[in-house]
Amino acid sequence: MGWISKLIDSVSERGKEIWQQESHDRHALPNSLADDCRELLTRQGDAVALAIAKDILRRYQRSSNNDKLVFFQFLQGLEPDFNQISKLSQSYAENSSTESYQSLCSTLNSGRKALFELLNIPGEGTASLVSLREDLLKSMRTHPELKVVDIDLQSTLQSWFNRGFLEFKSISWETPAYILEKLIEYEAVHEIRDWDELKRRLEDDRGCFAFFHPALPGEPLIFVQVAYTKGISGDVAPFLDKNTPLEASAAADTAIFYSISNCQKGLKGISFGNFLIKQVVQEILKQRPEIHQFSTLSPMPALSIALEKGHIGEDILETLAGKKGHVLKERYGVDTFTELLTDKARALQSDDEQTAGWLEDVGFYYLTQVKKGQEPYDPVARFHLSNGAAIYRINPFANLKPHGLKSSAGLMVNYIYELSKLEINHEHFKQDGTIATHKHHNRKNKIKRIEHAGK
Incomplete structure (x- = not known):
């Protein structure tokens, strides 16, 4: 892409000269990123548009965090004309003409979506917009109203990164x-x-x-x-x-x-x-x-979060432990199993079969029964099961590094990708949330008994 970049730079430099001359003739220079963006949206010629786009990206990258927030708030207000969209929708519904449909699409893609397309200049635009979105996601933590800007930017990036x-x-x-x-x-x-x-x-x-x-x-x-x-x-x-x-x-x-x-x-x-x-x-x-x-060999990164939020109740952990649950509590000196799986996970003994069996049951219950809507609460589980994988085996003591103990009490899981079953597993998961489990896994019936007992 080297020669293309050189060509773009050449055109951009010529456009910059034209733009500067026009600005001089008007005796005024744009004094904000918002002004530059409005100017860019009115341009028809490629050379000047490229020059303005490059200048916007350069100025944005040098902006302070506060100035970036002001820019995001400008983008929030840079929306298409919804009244016009309503009229065009009605017009197309009545006559279904090509002209009205084209006008509707053009209006829908105006505003900030059009701006993002114009800023995607070869050589630097895409990388700059990816960086801009990283900044935007940070700003959304304290300014959730900026989500509308992110919806358009994510959609635009999705099409570029297909x-x-x-x-x-x-x-x-x-x-x-x-x-x-x-x-x-x-x-x-x-x-x-x-x-x-x-x-x-x-x-x-x-x-x-x-x-x-x-x-x-x-x-x-x-x-x-x-x-x-x-x-x-x-x-x-x-x-x-x-x-x-x-x-x-x-x-x-x-x-x-x-x-x-x-x-x-x-x-x-x-x-x-x-x-x-x-x-x-x-x-x-x-x-x-x-x-x-x-x-x-996958982590269960949200297990501890699910425990802390009460998505797996102490009564379930007691049921999974069975008749010898009190023995486990005495062995580890805890009042609750939630405490053992979170604050005292380091104490879990890998050479104890009863502890290992209980941890396997906890992991399997978490992956198959704790949900976010119709799908598993665990993000990694959602990813692999959506791809058509099946749960093969829960592995206690599989990751004893500090992060592994903190996030999931050392548990990891094998998801298996059986090529002949990927599509059918994927379809069932998407249609009704069915979670595929490999025949190797022998704890499915135990979970069913727990579900039945809780009803």
Whole structure:
């Protein structure tokens, strides 16, 4: 895209000269970002429009947080003419003419949506708007009324970052260092502390795959890390330890997706993971025909939140513990199971079968019975189950790092991607919220008995 950028810069420079001359002739210069935006929306010529757009992006990037908030509030008021939309809708309903439909679409896409399109100039516009949305999301924490601006900006970015524009790449130790640095920076699930740890995650028994976009060269949008193992692993520690011996490639029959990281905060809510996992599966099938099982080793990041908010009541935890629940409480010196799973999760003993069995039941109940609307409360569960995966196994003591204990009492879950069942699982999940569980999982009937007892 180098020559295109040079051409755009050339046109923009000429447009800047014309714009400056016009401004001089009017004896007035725009004095705010809002003024520049209004000017841009009136322009017909490409050269001057490019110059104004570049100036808006440059000035925005140099603005203070307060000035950025003022700009977002301007965008909030930059809405299409709803009265005109109403009239055009009525006109199209009455005559269904091409002209009235075209006018309606044009009016609907006016205002800030039109502005975002004009600011998407080659070479810098897309990256600048992704950064702008990151700022907008921060401002929305204290100014939720800005959500209307985000709805339009997210919709616009969604169209620019559709699957057809994404570039799929396999990452290795030979990948340029500036991209490898991004993996260390953006890893969101299991921290990469140094280059040695990164190198181990890129050895022959590991894999890493990412999506890129032409408008953000060198910036991964999302990446997934894979371990090739014998059987479905339930312990993440060996994948993170740089001293773990290499797995013999001949012995491996399973690909474990153990970390998926979204990299661009400004693209929050725009999903790439479902496309990435499916493409990774196809790539592995081509590169490593000995692999015939595809599974994840996933966190349950909202389990502690669900417990703290009372979405899993103490009565349910008692029922899951069964007749020996009092023994567990005495063993760990707690008054409630909620306390044990949150504040005292570090005390849980991995060599105790009763504790392990109870934790498995808690994890399974959480994933299948605690809902947000029709879908699971857990965001990672929603993602994988929506993709057509099934719950394979709950793994207690699978992540004993501080974050794993704090967020989910050390629990992790294997979701299995059975290629022949993905579509039917996906359809059932979307239609009525049915959660697929693999036949390997043997706790489904116990949960049904608990549900029945609570009615």
